[in-house]
Amino acid sequence: MTPAARLSAAIEILSTIDAQRVPAANALKEWGTSHRFAGSGDRAAIAGLVFDVLRRRSSSSYLMDADTSRARLLGMLKLERGLDVNAIAALCTGERFAPEALSADERAALTSRSLSGAPAHVAGDYPEWLDPHLTQVFGDERMEEATAMASRAPLDLRVNTLRAKREKALASIAHLGAKPTPWSPLGIRIELGADARNPGIHAEEIFIKGGVEVQDEGSQLAALLTDAKPGEQVIDMCAGAGGKTLALAAMMQGKGRLIATDRDKRQLAPIHERLSRAGVHNADVRTPKGPDDTLADIKASADLVVIDAPCTGTGTWRRNPDAKWRMRPGALEVRIKDQIEVLDRAALLVKPGGRVAYITCSVLPQENTEQVKAFVARHPEYKVLPPAKTVAVLGEWAADFGKATLQSSEGLLMTPRRTGTDGFFAAILTRG
Incomplete structure (x- = not known):
């Protein structure tokens, strides 16, 4: 043609x-x-x-x-x-x-x-009803932030350290123009032109052997910020297809107990094959069966509960541009209720001294900072780990990455404009 x-x-x-x-x-x-x-x-x-x-x-x-x-x-x-x-x-x-x-x-x-002279929601290409919400978080920079969320995203990969090292992975897919990501020590980025086809990464040997997984750098960083350690008991409550479960497993080096579950068992369908390919042997996938609570045996004993919360997905608009035009206010209300429910469940699973990692791929304050404030008010035994301490796990990248994010007393926010990633919010809540 x-x-x-x-x-x-x-x-x-x-x-x-x-x-x-x-x-x-x-x-x-x-x-x-x-x-x-x-x-x-x-x-x-x-x-x-x-x-x-x-x-x-x-x-x-x-x-x-x-x-x-x-x-x-x-x-x-x-x-x-x-x-x-x-x-x-x-x-x-x-x-x-x-x-x-x-x-x-x-x-x-x-x-x-x-x-x-165009209104911010027009120049920034987002629904007008979201303007007050974006103003709340970005102020006068909302148009620039939204414009960055409208640009095409690159293809990011995460190196699975159970199977490979980044240097080896980069060499194996150098022909695709692969480069290290700016922040994640595990990330590989392939930039895509306007007319470019997504490269057939699933046919590459390094992917087939479990050496890499497709995962946005922001999602990789959110997983790293949980600071999951070998030997811990870790629960991934909203595991879905297993993206963060795989990242957590690699961080744990196959040691400890990793439990993955999701309220929607259909979302869990791909996780078994992905875990097998990645060489993960310490993960227990719990598929919901009837009304019974799949985590009923966990009595305030978890070191870490990770909540990759159900959300509006506003941080992923550059990957799903038509989703923002189909989004309605009612969807936000539903997601807020879902987040409250999963946060309150998680609060009961963590042992004293343990932590809850609350993550969304949203930039809306109702799903992020306001949820964290409300959670701490309901559960005063929890405190928010200051963002400066949260990013410390990134080592030599911590200072610069911290400056790039939008930080508050409730957590930190990554955006395409600030960090070159999808929009991700992350908060670490520690139980006293």
Whole structure:
């Protein structure tokens, strides 16, 4: 397919998303099924266009002074891809499979309009109802923070120290442009261009042998901040597919007791195969069965309880750009209730001197600092470990990383703008 034909396909898919109110991934899959002539490179490029439009939906519509699939795509080409009006016009000729030629109004918008004077939620590309919440945490910098959350994320990998060392892993996938991550001593980063396909990391020998796992650097750092140690009893209460469980297991060096569970047993489905590939032998996966509490035998004996809490996922917008436009206030309310429930359960599992690690992939204060404040008020036997002490586990990276994060008396926040990671909040709560 020509670049112009890819633009036409992206406009078609965006129209389907609007008309049928379906997730972008579903619309892209349906289009690919019905257009089998499109090769993998074409599909990747079209997906890149669609997701970039979703990332810049509000700002592109504002720039073009029109809220259509075509207008959003044209605006995105200028704002996100950096194309000028002549480059865009060269793609929109109306010839075979190409979008129609630019109108006079479209040319004028691409030439003379800008985001100057646009409201923060428009320029930052997020739902207007979230503006007070982002203002609460970021203040006048909310637009810049949100803009960074709209950029495409790199592919990050975590080296599994039970199977490999980072130097070996880097060498094995050097052909993919792999480099060390800035903060995590276990991280590897592969930068991705606008039209790039995700590299087939699952087919690489180092992955097949369990040497690396796909995990954002922010998630790696959140796991490291828990300071899980060999010989401890550690509970991963919201284990899901096992990303942080695997990281905790490596930190424990196969020594001690690691229990992984999740309220939604469907989320646990991939964890067994992942643990096997990673060489983890000290993990006990507890799948919920009926109304019985899977952790009923743990009586204030855990050294560490990790809560990778169910949340709105606002910190992962750059990976799931359509999710922010489908998010509603009711979803936040539900997640807050879920977080209170899991925090109160965790409080009873930790022994005196133990700790709870509360982690979210959200930037919203209601899910982060406010939850921690409320937890300590309900459970005065717990205190928040100061962020300066929390980051100390990172050793030589601690000081610079601490300065990069947004810190409060309740914990620390990573963001794409500040740390180059997904948005993650982490708080360590110690039981007296």
